[in-house]
Each structure stands twice: as C-alpha cells, then as structure tokens.
Amino acid sequence: MLTGTGAVTSVGRSVAAACAAIHAGVSRPRPLNELRVVEPESQEDLALSGHPVHGYTEGFTLLGRWMRLARGCVRDLVSSSPGLKTADRRFWDTTGLTVIVMPPDDTVLLTAPGQGRAHLEEAFLLPLHSALELPIPPRNVELLCAGHAGTALAIEQGVRRFSSRELERLLIVAVDSYIDTQRLAELLEQGRLKTEEQPVGLIPGEAGVALLLEAEPSARRRNAPIAGYVAAVSTNREPEERPRIQRGHALAECLARALDHGAVASPFRGDIYSDLNGEAWRAQEWGRARIRLEQRLEESCLQLPCTSVGDVGAASGALGVCLALCARDPFRDAEAPSLVLSSSDRGEVGCLVLQPARLEQGRGRG
Structure with missing residues (x-):
C-alpha cells in the first residue's frame, strides 16, 4: 500500500x-x-x-x-x-x-x-x-x-x-x-x-x-494514513532488436497481466495515466496495445499528464501514481481502480493497477 x-x-x-x-x-x-x-x-x-x-x-x-x-x-x-x-x-x-x-x-x-x-x-x-x-x-x-x-x-x-x-x-x-x-x-x-x-x-x-x-x-x-493500494503490478520488455516503431506487443501483454492479477472488471471503466509524450513511436506502441485489448479497454479514459508538465522522463510513472490517487472527478466512482502505463526508451514497460483508499479509512492526502 x-x-x-x-x-x-x-x-x-x-x-x-x-x-x-x-x-x-x-x-x-x-x-x-x-x-x-x-x-x-x-x-x-x-x-x-x-x-x-x-x-x-x-x-x-x-x-x-x-x-x-x-x-x-x-x-x-x-x-x-x-x-x-x-x-x-x-x-x-x-x-x-x-x-x-x-x-x-x-x-x-x-x-x-x-x-x-x-x-x-x-x-x-x-x-x-x-x-x-x-x-x-x-x-x-x-x-x-x-x-x-x-x-x-x-x-x-x-x-x-x-x-x-x-x-x-x-x-x-x-x-x-x-x-x-x-x-x-x-x-x-x-x-x-x-x-x-x-x-x-x-x-x-x-x-x-x-x-x-x-x-x-x-x-x-503504526496506524498510517493510506493513500491507496497497489492492486497489481506487471512489467515486461520488448526485444532489443525490435525497432521502436514496431513496439506494442510487450505493453499489451504487460497490461493484460495487470488487469488479470488485479481482478479488474471487464471492460475497464477507469482512468489510464499514460506517459505518451507526442512522439510517434509511443503513440503507435499504445495503438497496437489498445487494438489487442480493445474489448477490455473500450470504456476507459486516457489521461496525459504531459499536456501540463511536458515529458518528465523517469518521474512520469510516479507522477501518474500521484494523479491516480488524487483524482477528484465527481462523475467517477470514488473506489474505481486506475491504471498507470509506462514505456522506457530502451524497451522496458510497466503497468500498475491502483485502488484508492476507501473513504471510510481516510486518505494520506487531502
């Protein structure tokens, strides 16, 4: 947690x-x-x-x-x-x-x-x-x-x-x-x-x-205030010989495993915090993964922090975690899970399924 x-x-x-x-x-x-x-x-x-x-x-x-x-x-x-x-x-x-x-x-x-x-x-x-x-x-x-x-x-x-x-x-x-x-x-x-x-x-x-x-x-x-739970984490890696422009398979597998391990209902209806940054290869990688998991993600909502802070590199995944835990959308289920997707330049990919703290337990943050 x-x-x-x-x-x-x-x-x-x-x-x-x-x-x-x-x-x-x-x-x-x-x-x-x-x-x-x-x-x-x-x-x-x-x-x-x-x-x-x-x-x-x-x-x-x-x-x-x-x-x-x-x-x-x-x-x-x-x-x-x-x-x-x-x-x-x-x-x-x-x-x-x-x-x-x-x-x-x-x-x-x-x-x-x-x-x-x-x-x-x-x-x-x-x-x-x-x-x-x-x-x-x-x-x-x-x-x-x-x-x-x-x-x-x-x-x-x-x-x-x-x-x-x-x-x-x-x-x-x-x-x-x-x-x-x-x-x-x-x-x-x-x-x-x-x-x-x-x-x-x-x-x-x-x-x-x-x-x-x-x-x-x-x-x-120690009775610590809880900001949220990591319901699942999954990582994967693209083969080194695969060009960036052809990536997407590893991200799709990583995302599918996280959804399975996190027991996330299908279709997923929460937010996806992505590190898409305006580069074509990242968009194509996400597009290939999205197509493979079309039925499981058809009602999800993509969030792009880069539109506010640019590409923050190695800090992007952790920032996505904070944004998922601090979401305050009145039209969103307060206990719905969120996904955080990350893709490194050298082929490593990761997916987190985050569950917000239940309201009656209180949050570590305001």
Missing part, C-alpha cells in the same frame, strides 16, 4: 498543488535558453519551449537539478505525512531507498565510455542519500537507471522484498530533467524534440516525485 507521496513539478511544488493543477489542465510552458535552435536556411532562431520548474532549478547542471527536485519531493512527502519522524532510526532501519533516474548516457553525462552508472552513483546517489538526512542504512539504498518504467520496476522489486521480510517499506524517489544543454542537443540531433519545424515530438519537462510504499502489516501497526 502507499502511505505517502510528494512532488515538485512545473505547475506545483507539492503533490497536492501539482495534482490539482494537472487535473485542472493548468500548463506553464516557458522559452528555454539552454539550447539555441536555428533554422538551417534562414539561420533564424526557432522557438524552443519546455516546462522547467521556474525559480527552482535555474542555474543548476543536470545532476544539480536532480538533487533539487529529489530533495524537494522527499521534503514534501515527509512534511505531509502525519506521524513520520525523520529521526526514528527503528523506522528507517527497515526502510529501503530506491532512486529512479534515466539510463546512463555517457554523451549527456560527459563521462568515459561505460562509466555513466558509476558516475551517477558517486556524484548523485551518495550525495543525495546524505542530503536527505534520513537514517536509511546504505545497504538498503539502490540506484535504478530504468527511465519511464522505473516506478513499476521499483514497486515490483519492493513487493518481493516485503514478501521476503527484507524490508517493511520502500521510499521511491523518481527524478528527471530534460532541461539540460547536452540532453536537449542529443534529443534535437535524434529528431525527438517538438519545434516549429517539427510538430511531432516531445516537449521537455522536469519533476521529482516521492512515494512511500509500505507492507500492509507495518502500515496497520
């Missing part, structure tokens, strides 16, 4: 503000100065916009932005979780910390070939663990370089660790930013950015999201 959430986004620096803004359709795109885009023939500057967390991450390098966002979302989670004490060593000794980021890219990180992950562990993970000032044992700290599908993978691993009684709870911190000169240049070279000259592509964003996943006995024992 989920007993805490926190977030920092371009439309809100708390999970409550961010979710309310995204559900209301608020969007605050701004011109980006991190990369100059020039029209080849006229040499005129082309407008490049994105969704930075204005007044919060300016002036920082990529890892500096990650640090600001990660610390901010954890601070939000702790401050808004009743009874959560940062100095309680017994509590944190049985807690794990999984930090989700993008797959290591030596070009973006300016590292020697094959040294990206080691650099992230030394220059980001270790300083973050120290900066959070939570007495989580180093043996329980992990870096998960899985991109978009990282949240589903982290929750799946967390559930296994609960079953083996290795941990009682897992603090998941998902953070990412495309607002970086090297990263924007790489996306532009790959033809993935949305510009005046290319209307199909992603709009860069950034966010940090924290989730506290907890084994039910532990949450009940």
Whole structure:
C-alpha cells in the first residue's frame, strides 16, 4: 500500500498543488535558453519551449537539478505525512531507498565510455542519500537507471522484498530533467524534440516525485494514513532488436497481466495515466496495445499528464501514481481502480493497477 507521496513539478511544488493543477489542465510552458535552435536556411532562431520548474532549478547542471527536485519531493512527502519522524532510526532501519533516474548516457553525462552508472552513483546517489538526512542504512539504498518504467520496476522489486521480510517499506524517489544543454542537443540531433519545424515530438519537462510504499502489516501497526493500494503490478520488455516503431506487443501483454492479477472488471471503466509524450513511436506502441485489448479497454479514459508538465522522463510513472490517487472527478466512482502505463526508451514497460483508499479509512492526502 502507499502511505505517502510528494512532488515538485512545473505547475506545483507539492503533490497536492501539482495534482490539482494537472487535473485542472493548468500548463506553464516557458522559452528555454539552454539550447539555441536555428533554422538551417534562414539561420533564424526557432522557438524552443519546455516546462522547467521556474525559480527552482535555474542555474543548476543536470545532476544539480536532480538533487533539487529529489530533495524537494522527499521534503514534501515527509512534511505531509502525519506521524513520520525523520529521526526514528527503528523506522528507517527497515526502510529501503530506491532512486529512479534515466539510463546512463555517457554523451549527456560527459563521462568515459561505460562509466555513466558509476558516475551517477558517486556524484548523485551518495550525495543525495546524505542530503536527505534520513537514517536509511546504505545497504538498503539502490540506484535504478530504468527511465519511464522505473516506478513499476521499483514497486515490483519492493513487493518481493516485503514478501521476503527484507524490508517493511520502500521510499521511491523518481527524478528527471530534460532541461539540460547536452540532453536537449542529443534529443534535437535524434529528431525527438517538438519545434516549429517539427510538430511531432516531445516537449521537455522536469519533476521529482516521492512515494512511500509500505507492507500492509507495518502500515496497520503504526496506524498510517493510506493513500491507496497497489492492486497489481506487471512489467515486461520488448526485444532489443525490435525497432521502436514496431513496439506494442510487450505493453499489451504487460497490461493484460495487470488487469488479470488485479481482478479488474471487464471492460475497464477507469482512468489510464499514460506517459505518451507526442512522439510517434509511443503513440503507435499504445495503438497496437489498445487494438489487442480493445474489448477490455473500450470504456476507459486516457489521461496525459504531459499536456501540463511536458515529458518528465523517469518521474512520469510516479507522477501518474500521484494523479491516480488524487483524482477528484465527481462523475467517477470514488473506489474505481486506475491504471498507470509506462514505456522506457530502451524497451522496458510497466503497468500498475491502483485502488484508492476507501473513504471510510481516510486518505494520506487531502
């Protein structure tokens, strides 16, 4: 079950503000100065916009932005979780910390070939663990370089660790930013950015999201407010040799398993929070999966957070979880499940079935 959430986004620096803004359709795109885009023939500057967390991450390098966002979302989670004490060593000794980021890219990180992950562990993970000032044992700290599908993978691993009684709870911190000169240049070279000259592509964003996943006995024992339940989690992977433009089979299988394991009624009538971002390959991947499961999804409602905050990369899955738990649609069944779908650039896919906390039990969030 989920007993805490926190977030920092371009439309809100708390999970409550961010979710309310995204559900209301608020969007605050701004011109980006991190990369100059020039029209080849006229040499005129082309407008490049994105969704930075204005007044919060300016002036920082990529890892500096990650640090600001990660610390901010954890601070939000702790401050808004009743009874959560940062100095309680017994509590944190049985807690794990999984930090989700993008797959290591030596070009973006300016590292020697094959040294990206080691650099992230030394220059980001270790300083973050120290900066959070939570007495989580180093043996329980992990870096998960899985991109978009990282949240589903982290929750799946967390559930296994609960079953083996290795941990009682897992603090998941998902953070990412495309607002970086090297990263924007790489996306532009790959033809993935949305510009005046290319209307199909992603709009860069950034966010940090924290989730506290907890084994039910532990949450009940400390009478923790419950934000919601993970009814099912499923992950899969596309074959590495399969081009992005041909994907969809793994996502369909992953989604079908999640619906089966979560005992979701057919057809599914809830919301689907997707990480679709404007790129053609993602739309085609979803289209193929949707066709395979047409009868099971015919009454679902697709929600696209990217329209408010852009593509937030490795933070997208965790943000989808927060949005699903904070939904306040008066025309929607208050106890209806939601789905969160994620698809990483390198082929990993994930699906979560989330059940909101029953009203009589109360929620961890307002």
